[in-house]
Amino acid sequence: MTLKDQSVRVVTHLSQGGDAVRIRIQNTFGSTPLVVDRTTIGHSDGQAGVTGVRSVTFGGRRSVTVPPGEDIWSDPAELVTRPDEDLAVSMYASGSVVPGQHDNALRNNYLTPPGAADHTADTSGSAFTEKVTATYLVSAVDVHNLALRGTIVPYGSSVVDGTGSTICNPGCGVKPVNRRWTDALARRITAELPPTKQLAVANAGIAGTTSAADCPQTPTAFRGLDANTRIERDVLALHGVTDVIFYYGTNDLASGCTAAPILDSYRRAFERLHAAGIAVYVTPITPRPGYSDQNNKDRYTTSTFVKQWNSCAGTCDGVVDFDQVLKDPLKPNSIAPGYDVGDGIHVNMAGQQALADYVPLAMLGSVRKGHR
Structure with a gap:
């Protein structure tokens, strides 16, 4: 327009x-x-x-x-x-x-x-x-606030951007705005952490984007918006960033990427964030019923790397296992029916709140070892 x-x-x-x-x-x-x-x-x-x-x-x-x-x-x-x-x-x-x-x-x-x-x-x-x-x-x-300990940046695609967060079961009585899991996480921080450990949350999700730069089926509109290309503008240029929650990979698999380029993009992003003194917490790729058998094999390979030693084999600072939160226990390659908005990919308000509730607040806002 x-x-x-x-x-x-x-x-x-x-x-x-x-x-x-x-x-x-x-x-x-x-x-x-x-x-x-x-x-x-x-x-x-x-x-x-x-x-x-x-x-x-x-x-x-x-x-x-x-x-x-x-x-x-x-x-x-x-x-x-x-x-x-x-x-x-x-x-x-x-x-x-x-x-x-x-x-x-x-x-x-x-x-x-x-x-x-x-x-x-x-x-x-x-x-x-x-x-x-x-x-x-x-x-x-x-926001200028000298009492804040730092800023948390959830970083990813539509699952961070908030797709599905306006959807609630009929009669839930909740206003369908500011219901992303990142919004709910911010409210938890305000309510549960002491004044000396308060943190801001800056949502850096862009729907449709991938972690890897060269997935063969990435739509033209989203090329050049991969995790490493936009990391300077959308994370490193923000003020006071202490932590990133890295939630990427669902679109990579859907766009034809295998585990190898996804993991390569992860490692490069983690290295750049660590060089800036930012702690990195990673979520395994969450379910998507439209994945092929090969997609799920690559999802398994990627998730195994993320969970190794609970630190991406020593390349990240911890794991936030949103896959465990969202998966259907009877069909682990699908999202639990109570959270699914109907597309098998995104989750409703209840799912958003479940993700926010799963994040351990005690791990956030700590200065990385060797950095100040």
Whole structure:
């Protein structure tokens, strides 16, 4: 889509609160400079409205131009926030802008009509008449909180991105938003860890991506988004990362990769993360009934490596066995029926919560041996 002299209001969810925030605007896939004339941030009212509006600057300027293929962080904006809170980021583009977008936002965001001009300072949502389910322009939000011990980055494809997390059994009475296992993990951290061990959670899942770069059947749209190609932007460039939960491989097998290139990509990613002092916890590849016999043999080989010595044969820091959580005990190559959303791949809210509950919080946020 193209923005034409209009404003966009993106709702973004925080895992932790603090006393200031900054945002990252991305033009990663753009072929021309991206100009944003004005940006504000405030507390979302749950729909298109906002309270506590603050102006956001970039190098002290209200307007920002992001070159093609790049992204830019804003200056910090003073705003007191709480854990598990939604913020509203409002941006205005006076010209024609093709924004980068994340289609799997799993929430409503808002647009004014084309030609409506600047409504970034509006507290009312009345000017934002169009609902969209994609996130535009904003690729990260960073909260300033000196009390936090670090940031956990769940890293993977759609099983991290949150596909299925809006699906609940009829009558469950739970609002179908912010129900990814990563959201539930963040709530567990806030509720269960002491103040001196609090951590942020930054979801770095992109649906459709693979760990290995050259799986023969990877769709063209997802080439160049493999785990090692995007690791600098989506993990290493984030602030204060202490741990990664590496949940990759399901799409690799479905895209024709065997165990060898998957494991090669794992080792290279783990090495890069360790070089940055980041601990790596890995989940074995979870079930998928559409796998061929050869796929399941490669899944077994990959999982055996991950579980060896409970440390990927000494190349990672631990195992989070989501395969054990999700598999049907009667059909271990399938997801348990109570969690399956119906595609045999993704899990519902109950499955998302089960994954979050399985993560041992005590292992997170520890400085790797030999690093500070």
